[in-house]
Amino acid sequence: MTDGMTLPLWAEILTSLLLVAGGLLTLVGCLGLWRFHSFYQRMHGPTLGATMGMVFIVLASMLYFTMTDEGPALHEVLIAVFLTMTVPATTLMLARAALYRHRRAGKDVPLPDGDATAARFRTDTLDDERYYSVDEKKGPPPTP
Template sequence: MIEDLPLWLSILISALVVLGALITLAGCFGLVRLENFYLRIHAPTMGTSMGGGLILLASAIYFSLTNERPIIHELAIFAFVTITTPVTLMLLARASLFRDRVEGEDVPGRGE
């Protein structure tokens, strides 16, 4: 870590990192505590949307200041993760609907 960071900046970065981690943790706990698959599918997107966004923002601010030039490659990770996770979740949801219908679970049918 760099030694001579201004106080207000380290507070800002700390707040962003802790809040981001808290939101991600809430999502992960949701994965454990919610009772069925279709509720649990909402949990991972907390980490990829706001939780991850805040941590990556903190990282971008920190490296931009310590290197004295804008560092925005965090933006690439954010864009990639926010776009790809919904794709995975949609595929997973369709697979799950398909399997539940085959086994006669209580899910909405196709085209009725």
């Protein structure tokens, strides 16, 4: 890219709009992290917001580098593919680790076999701030 090269006005506006849209979607996902109550609810906001924000930011990057270089910029596709593969896998592993930890602590979480007689799962009843020792009696945590 040379120092004197500029983008056409339509490309500058579209790139800017895509970057702002990607940033706003990521911000909304981060607000979900702040707003939701339990760990399971907090996982959804940043994951979905980051994924959708990434799509718009990658599109803006592709447009910018395609317009400034001589050919199509396809290296951003690799970024999108790697993020699309790793973000859901990481989220799944975090959810499984949290579910294991909550079941081990005796918290009210869904049973693995889908027992219909179990109490309805409510994420508001989970206490993510209190740590339980392994020696504590199984059962729901005491209410303060």
